[in-house]
Amino acid sequence: MSKVNSRIQQLNFLLKKMDKIHLRDAAEILNVSEMTIRRDLSTDSSSVTLLGGYIVKSPQNNHQNNYVILEQETKNIAEKMYVGKLAASQIVENDVVFFDTGSTIPFIASQIPRSLKFTAICCSINTFLILQEYPYCELILCGGSYSRHNNALSPISLSNELDNICTTKAFISTAGVSQSKGITCCYFDEVQTKRKAMNKTEKSILVFEHSKIEKTHQAYICPLNSFDQIITDQPLPETFDTTDIDVLL
Template sequence: MDKKVQSRIQKLEFLLKQMDKIHLRDAADMLNVSEMTIRRDLSTNTGSVVLLGGYIVKDPQKANDNNYLIFEQETKHIAEKMQVGKLAAELVQDGDVVFFDCGSTVPFIASQINSSIKFTALCCSINSFLVLQEKPHCHVILCGGHYSRHNSFLTPIQLNTELDAICTTKAFISAAGVDVKQGVTCFNVDEAKTKHKAMVKTKQAILVFDHSKVNKVQQAYVGDLAQFDLLVCDQTLPVIFNTIKSPILTK
């Protein structure tokens, strides 16, 4: 199979781990190709993805009962998360030791990292782990703890964890709210504690978020925008963000 076709099919397979179906038009927009190109890809593909009634779905004949649970946030702003993931994935280099935060955006980063890159991944959520363990040259370390079905997050149950023992070169930190005045926030206090520890232990703290999080504030405080070495977003940010010193990466 052509490498470009294979790459597109793999992205569709990943997206279908997050949702039940994708409209053909939306898939074309996300992959930046024509609907006809995707139709042609699927007509010659013998994998687990098929086109039914204008929607791309998992092949019913090859589906199984072990599919990963779908959370509400993972079905929102998919195209935007794909764009953020693409930008962030390009930052990962050979030899990196990378922390992957929880949150619905982070698996979109992991899925788009070039499979030839050799790196170590440290993660604290099952959804990120499931994607990273498929990378052939990725050494994955999963932080342990109490598992929450609500957000697929593992909360540490002991004082010292893997995060204390490992210094990372990069840390991808997700957010539910990004505000110039009130900083970076998320929904869960335990998540915020882990994010903060990961930021302290890394060489480069990278905030990843789509534009729907801008000017939103949630209950759990993570930190000021100035604490991040780089901001990655799918769209150009409002002018007020020019007041912060952190570099900003957009499409």
């Protein structure tokens, strides 16, 4: 994929989460100049266009958008895109990867090369809708009860698809990262799936952006040192013990 096509793909992904993106913000997120984006959008085949300083979906292509994605948190988009790019770079040919629920996880899925052959297991509708467009991705959606608060499926029985699949990597999201209180999230129905995914994988990877640091929420997942790798956008506090954990910034 060319750099231009890659940038257009990322802009298309962002426009599934919001109606418009200011040109300045898009340049910051993609780490290029505003002029570079203007050149990208000048092509007749571009699916997005520049209108009054904002990037929007091209009117002639709006009918092609068949996604049904619930409104998500749109804070720290640049940071999530950065973390997503780092995480996506860790996926290699023939990997079997679990994708957790959470607002950062779709940013990983959106930046995986479309030519890559891999297997994906996910419980989030948002991530599923992104990966189903990837021609070489064997896609497995974990079933269960649909939760509107996080657009995910939670198991209603003691066993589910994760019991029968050993993954090579598992990307686990979090709403809170604390040395003393551990890794936490907002909803109890997410915990069982996160723990099971961690137990069934070769490499458990915690992904989050800096706003989650020193936050604690009601649903406890595990201690910080339960992970093999941490992917984030800023250095962790010196008080955090990351001995034997690979921290990728």
